[in-house]
Amino acid sequence: MTNDRAASLLFLASGAYGLYFSVQLPMGTWNQPGPGIFPAVLSFLLLLSGAAWFIRGKGKQRAADEGGRRGAIAVAKNLATPLKIVGLTALFVLSFNLVGYLLAASLYLFILLLWVSRYGIAFSAVLAGAIGLASWIFFGKILAVPLPQGFLPF
Amino acid sequence: MRFFASILALALVAAGAPAIPAAAADYPAKPITLINPNAPGGGHDAVARAFASVAEKMLGQPVVVLNKAGASTMLGMTAVAQAAPDGYTLGVDSTTTTNALEWELANGRKPPLTRAELVPIGGLTVNVPIVVIPAGSPWKTMADMIADLKAKPGFYAFCSGGLYGGTHLPVEVLLQATGTKARHVPHKGGGPCLTAVVGGHVHFANQWPASSIPLAQGGKLRILAVQGDKRLKSIPDVPSMKELGIDAQWIQWLGISATKKTPAPILARVREVVKKVAEDDAFGKLLESQGAEARYLSGEEVARFIKAEADVVGKIYKVLLAEDKGKK
Amino acid sequence: MDVLNGLLNGFQTALSFQNLYLCFIGCLWGTMVGVLPGIGPLAGITLLIPATFGLSPTGAIIMLAGIYYGAMYGGSTTSVLMNVPGESASVVTCIDGYKMTLKGRGGAALFISAWGSWIGGTLSIVGLMLLAPTLANVAMKFGPPEMFAVLLVAFVLLGSLGSGSFFRTMPMVFLGLLIGTIGMDPLTGSMRFTHNVHELYDGIGLLPVAMGAMGIGEILFATEETLVKVIHKIKFRDLWPTRPELAASWGPIMRGSGIGFVIGLLPGSAHVLSSFVSYITEKRLAKRPEEFGTGRIEGVAGPETANNAASGSAMIPFLSLGIPTGPAPAVMMIALLIHGIQPGPMFITKHPDVFWGLIASMYIGNVMLIILNVPLVGIFVSMLRIPFRILFPVILLICLIGTYSVNTSSFELAILLGFGIPGYFARKIKYDIAPLILAMIIGPTMELSLRQALMRSDGSFLIFWESPITMTLIGASALLVLWNIYRALRPTAASWEKALEEGT
Numbered sequence: 001m002t003n004d005r006a007a008s009l010l011f012l013a014s015g016a017y018g019l020y021f022s023v024q025l026p027m028g029t030w031n032q033p034g035p036g037i038f039p040a041v042l043s044f045l046l047l048l049s050g051a052a053w054f055i056r057g058k059g060k061q062r063a064a065d066e067g068g069r070r071g072a073i074a075v076a077k078n079l080a081t082p083l084k085i086v087g088l089t090a091l092f093v094l095s096f097n098l099v100g101y102l103l104a105a106s107l108y109l110f111i112l113l114l115w116v117s118r119y120g121i122a123f124s125a126v127l128a129g130a131i132g133l134a135s136w137i138f139f140g141k142i143l144a145v146p147l148p149q150g151f152l153p154f
Numbered sequence: 155m156r157f158f159a160s161i162l163a164l165a166l167v168a169a170g171a172p173a174i175p176a177a178a179a180d181y182p183a184k185p186i187t188l189i190n191p192n193a194p195g196g197g198h199d200a201v202a203r204a205f206a207s208v209a210e211k212m213l214g215q216p217v218v219v220l221n222k223a224g225a226s227t228m229l230g231m232t233a234v235a236q237a238a239p240d241g242y243t244l245g246v247d248s249t250t251t252t253n254a255l256e257w258e259l260a261n262g263r264k265p266p267l268t269r270a271e272l273v274p275i276g277g278l279t280v281n282v283p284i285v286v287i288p289a290g291s292p293w294k295t296m297a298d299m300i301a302d303l304k305a306k307p308g309f310y311a312f313c314s315g316g317l318y319g320g321t322h323l324p325v326e327v328l329l330q331a332t333g334t335k336a337r338h339v340p341h342k343g344g345g346p347c348l349t350a351v352v353g354g355h356v357h358f359a360n361q362w363p364a365s366s367i368p369l370a371q372g373g374k375l376r377i378l379a380v381q382g383d384k385r386l387k388s389i390p391d392v393p394s395m396k397e398l399g400i401d402a403q404w405i406q407w408l409g410i411s412a413t414k415k416t417p418a419p420i421l422a423r424v425r426e427v428v429k430k431v432a433e434d435d436a437f438g439k440l441l442e443s444q445g446a447e448a449r450y451l452s453g454e455e456v457a458r459f460i461k462a463e464a465d466v467v468g469k470i471y472k473v474l475l476a477e478d479k480g481k482k
Numbered sequence: 483m484d485v486l487n488g489l490l491n492g493f494q495t496a497l498s499f500q501n502l503y504l505c506f507i508g509c510l511w512g513t514m515v516g517v518l519p520g521i522g523p524l525a526g527i528t529l530l531i532p533a534t535f536g537l538s539p540t541g542a543i544i545m546l547a548g549i550y551y552g553a554m555y556g557g558s559t560t561s562v563l564m565n566v567p568g569e570s571a572s573v574v575t576c577i578d579g580y581k582m583t584l585k586g587r588g589g590a591a592l593f594i595s596a597w598g599s600w601i602g603g604t605l606s607i608v609g610l611m612l613l614a615p616t617l618a619n620v621a622m623k624f625g626p627p628e629m630f631a632v633l634l635v636a637f638v639l640l641g642s643l644g645s646g647s648f649f650r651t652m653p654m655v656f657l658g659l660l661i662g663t664i665g666m667d668p669l670t671g672s673m674r675f676t677h678n679v680h681e682l683y684d685g686i687g688l689l690p691v692a693m694g695a696m697g698i699g700e701i702l703f704a705t706e707e708t709l710v711k712v713i714h715k716i717k718f719r720d721l722w723p724t725r726p727e728l729a730a731s732w733g734p735i736m737r738g739s740g741i742g743f744v745i746g747l748l749p750g751s752a753h754v755l756s757s758f759v760s761y762i763t764e765k766r767l768a769k770r771p772e773e774f775g776t777g778r779i780e781g782v783a784g785p786e787t788a789n790n791a792a793s794g795s796a797m798i799p800f801l802s803l804g805i806p807t808g809p810a811p812a813v814m815m816i817a818l819l820i821h822g823i824q825p826g827p828m829f830i831t832k833h834p835d836v837f838w839g840l841i842a843s844m845y846i847g848n849v850m851l852i853i854l855n856v857p858l859v860g861i862f863v864s865m866l867r868i869p870f871r872i873l874f875p876v877i878l879l880i881c882l883i884g885t886y887s888v889n890t891s892s893f894e895l896a897i898l899l900g901f902g903i904p905g906y907f908a909r910k911i912k913y914d915i916a917p918l919i920l921a922m923i924i925g926p927t928m929e930l931s932l933r934q935a936l937m938r939s940d941g942s943f944l945i946f947w948e949s950p951i952t953m954t955l956i957g958a959s960a961l962l963v964l965w966n967i968y969r970a971l972r973p974t975a976a977s978w979e980k981a982l983e984e985g986t
Contacts, residue, residue: 015656082906093882097892145525229681345807355626
């Protein structure tokens with residue numbers, strides 16, 4: 001399966017989802033257009049363009065769309081690092097309302113530097129602490145941006 | 155590096171580092187968060203910030219306004235309801251919240267919070283909508299308008315700043331009181347709706363005095379009536395609905411609420427501040443410049459307001475939803 | 483001359499030491515909030531409102547306006563250097579700006595965008611000064627049918643935005659429009675695709691999607707391979723634009739000023755729309771449109787000029803009628819109200835000192851901004867010398883703070899991350915995500931104005947054929963569609979496939 005086909009499946013799925021839920025909404029009349037009509041038409045067009053793309057995605061190799069025709073294997077390659085980052089970020093978001101911004105952010109930076117960037121423990125800890133504190137002062141205190149607070153005052 | 159240091163220094167000057175309180179009583183011992191469930195920039199935001207700036211002087215602790223908009227104020231008020239009952243999280247409560255909750259109930263959905271989860275501390279302001287029409291409209295008085303609305307039910311169009319919002323419901327009250335019908339074209343916000351009136355794209359609208367009065371003075375639109383029981387100081391020659399004998403008054407209040415279970419002494423302390431702010435001269439002037447009125451309402455009065463408006467709004471929603479069903 | 487007198491008095495006011503200082507603080511603050519992704523002019527102005535309580539009304543509005551137009555200068559920085567749109571108005575700048583950075587021309591892109599911002603900003607003040615009352619009345623003529631017609635043109639143009647083929651872009655556009663319908667329908671109150679999640683009632687925020695799909699996606703992509711090496715080597719002499727680059731950007735800058743000024747008058751997302759119309763115009767006019775998306779200076783110069791020009795004209799409805807067309811002018815209006823000054827039709831005659839002081843300060847402010855921004859280009863570009871493995875956690879953190887600060891909600895962060903993942907895959911298989919984001923912007927207004935127009939006309943489509951404005955615009959979009967079809971059909975049957983491939 002080519003990348004284009006995989007992408008078109010996503011479009012088809014979104015179109016089907018959109019159509020399924022929008023036909024349940026009132027369509028209204030010409031002088032009182034309802035909430036369903038616009039999303040329903042869009043979902044239909046999305047399905048149509050997705051289908052067209054699915055069929056075309058089968059074609060032979062062409063230079064212009066080289067990226068799209070690379071096999072699915074290339075896309076699945078090198079997923080480890082991005083996966084780590086996404087997971088860590090999710091953990092950070094989940095934890096900062098509990099332990100507060102300063103602690104959560106410093107820890108988040110520390111693990112990123114240690115595990116993803118592969119710096120030494122001491123260097124990572126110092127840098128993470130410094131950036132965490134600096135961002136807390138800059139955003140929270142100087143810019144007065146609301147930062148998440150945990151049970152601690154910072 | 156020197157460059158960044160100077161940026162920081164300037165930023166500190168500009169931000170006006172918050173004053174550190176010399177001494178504080180038991181409450182408040184730390185900064186208070188005032189959750190404003192409206193997006194920054196609206197009229198409610200101005201009132202909230204003005205309240206905060208006066209209140210922090212009286213309380214001796216910073217009052218930080220936090221905008222938490224979404225789901226027509228329900229998200230922010232849910233955060234208020236779920237906060238710890240220690241008086242350090244207060245919320246800007248208003249008619250808008252009642253409208254949103256009633257709308258959810260009328261549609262058979264479960265709202266994220268109920269009125270019972272909040273305790274009203276006190277009201278700060280009341281605001282009365284006015285009926286505005288394009289400058290070139292043939293209507294000279296409210297009577298002309300009602301006569302025409304009666305002659306052609308459903309022909310004339312009006313706009314609002316949002317469906318079932320603070321500028322839509324007063325029109326429905328007016329229409330139901332006069333037994334007339336008109337077509338509603340909702341807009342996103344008061345600005346676009348005013349544009350539609352000035353540009354003559356709709357026949358009338360009920361809008362807040364703040365933004366409409368200058369336009370009327372500039373001859374861009376005309377004001378037919380004040381939807382309250384008395385005339386407004388800034389437009390003394392415009393009659394009120396009560397004078398005209400139309401039973402269609404509408405009042406939008408704004409006040410401060412907290413989560414229930416907040417200890418009574420703390421509520422009393424905040425209520426005292428709310429009262430003082432509402433009676434403060436500078437605050438009154440600010441409200442007046444926006445065409446609203448600073449008026450202190452006690453917690454019980456607010457509770458009565460809420461109950462009354464919930465009844466009215468609930469009934470309107472039922473009628474409107476039934477009409478919608480009839481069309482399908 | 484009235485204008486000349488007013489302006490002279492205005493300069494007298496604006497050149498006082500205090501007002502100069504306030505203007506500078508506003509511009510500096512604006513540049514800063516502009517550079518920081520997520521924290522835009524709106525947050526910047528709101529944060530400083532309490533600080534204006536003690537100032538004179540003229541001083542207050544001078545400072546707040548400085549933040550407003552200053553933020554547009556800063557917005558391009560992160561877009562060009564990191565593919566993170568600093569403001570939603572800079573989404574388009576990412577397309578060619580970031581590619582220029584990858585080629586080592588990031589400094590030039592930033593330099594040109596500062597230069598274009600200055601010209602666009604200054605020209606639009608001239609327009610504001612001379613035409614404010616007239617144009618305000620024209621802006622009032624824009625009802626739902628006119629708004630729909632404008633967006634229809636934008637929609638037809640969207641298909642040709644992506645660097646890939648027309649067919650590859652269209653699903654993205656439809657998906658973006660569909661995402662834009664999520665939330666409460668403003669006309670009936672029905673909930674669409676919300677599944678009882680209250681956070682979705684107001685729809686999905688644009689900024690988390692843009693920053694997630696473009697910024698986070700790019701970071702995830704970049705961490706795959708380039709973690710250990712420095713990604714961009716930049717020599718100091720590469721900071722300046724070359725002669726051909728300067729020459730190529732003249733046209734886009736002049737056109738961008740005009741486009742931005744006109745579109746800035748419209749309500750809603752005028753900044754975003756103006757930058758994107760300018761980009762497409764440049765692409766249409768280019769001799770080799772296929773090179774757009776690979777790092778053309780025209781793709782940076784035009785849009786960045788346009789969004790600055792839009793700041794000037796967006797103040798017209800607010801100053802001369804008291805009707806703000808966007809959230810940032812609305813906050814400025816409140817600041818004036820706090821000082822007891824009513825913006826409205828009588829504002830210019832009643833408070834000439836405030837109006838002309840503001841106008842004069844805007845000329846001064848724009849000069850300050852270009853002086854401020856040129857050295858900043860050097861500083862920001864040299865930040866790219868920091869090893870990427872230190873830089874990327876910091877960029878991530880700033881994106882997260884910026885998104886969180888908009889509404890103090892973790893839900894927006896979930897959206898940021900949620901769109902980062904598809905953004906990453908799209909980047910990997912070379913799909914363009916910008917059309918999706920722009921479709922999200924125009925979609926809701928387009929639907930709203932279409933339905934409002936039909937409600938007003940009682941279901942008759944003739945309402946779109948009543949005013950000269952709509953006639954022209956709808957005619958133009960019809961011609962554009964026909965032109966696309968013609969271009970697709972013109973080649974022989976053998977090259978039919980190829981023509982589709984290259985798109986329009």
